[in-house]
Amino acid sequence: MIFLPAVVSAQLAVKKSCLSSGGGVAVDGTMQVVWSVGEVSHREAPAGSYLLSEGFVGALPQQTASAVREYGTLTGIRAWPNPVTDVLQIGFAEGDTYRLSLIDLTGKKVLEKQINGNNTTLRVLSLTQSIYLLLIVDEKHKMKKVFRIEKQ
Numbered sequence: 001m002i003f004l005p006a007v008v009s010a011q012l013a014v015k016k017s018c019l020s021s022g023g024g025v026a027v028d029g030t031m032q033v034v035w036s037v038g039e040v041s042h043r044e045a046p047a048g049s050y051l052l053s054e055g056f057v058g059a060l061p062q063q064t065a066s067a068v069r070e071y072g073t074l075t076g077i078r079a080w081p082n083p084v085t086d087v088l089q090i091g092f093a094e095g096d097t098y099r100l101s102l103i104d105l106t107g108k109k110v111l112e113k114q115i116n117g118n119n120t121t122l123r124v125l126s127l128t129q130s131i132y133l134l135l136i137v138d139e140k141h142k143m144k145k146v147f148r149i150e151k152q
Contacts, residue, residue, distance in 0.1 A: 071137070074145035079134055083150035088122040090136070101135040102127075102149070127151050 076093025092098065095118045102111035102122060110132070111122055122134075134147040 071142050071144040074136060074138060074143040077136060077145050079147045079149065082147070083152045084124055085152050086123070086125045088124055088134075088149065089119070090122065090134075091119050092117070094118075096138055096140065099137045099139065101137075103133045103135060105131060124149075124151055 078089075078091040080089050080091075082088075090100065095116070097114065097116050100111075100113045100115065100120070100122065101109050102124070104110050110127060111124070113120070113122065124132075129151055132149045132151060134149050136145045136147075138144070
């Protein structure tokens with residue numbers, strides 16, 4: 001007697017639902033789907049005593065800028081020594097009010113200072129050896145200057 005293996009196949013009915021964006025709650029029998037933003041799609045397939053459930057939440061909507069501030073370039077500003085180990089000197093041609101920010105490569109402000117005058121210093125000895133951006137902003141005249149500073 002020869003036995004041939006029998007192939008049994010079963011197709012499962014898959015129930016699909018798609019909910020509109022904006023947020024809300026949807027209830028279907030014993031299942032509840034809660035969403036806040038984006039598109040929520042859900043489908044389920046019963047398989048014996050198991051229930052396969054699958055869902056997806058779409059990406060957040062793109063952010064829209066409500067205002068753009070245009071800044072000109074500051075001139076007559078010097079930053080030295082570069083590379084720096086201890087104290088960074090900053091010289092200005094004019095004695096206005098400036099906001100100085102030293103920003104690391106992750107975008108974190110590691111130093112911030114507001115000055116009124118022609119010259120100032122930034123103590124950088126405690127900073128790790130890396131590349132930093134020195135952002136100098138004159139809000140009154142809508143001007144800025146960015147330096148690439150190497151800390152040794």
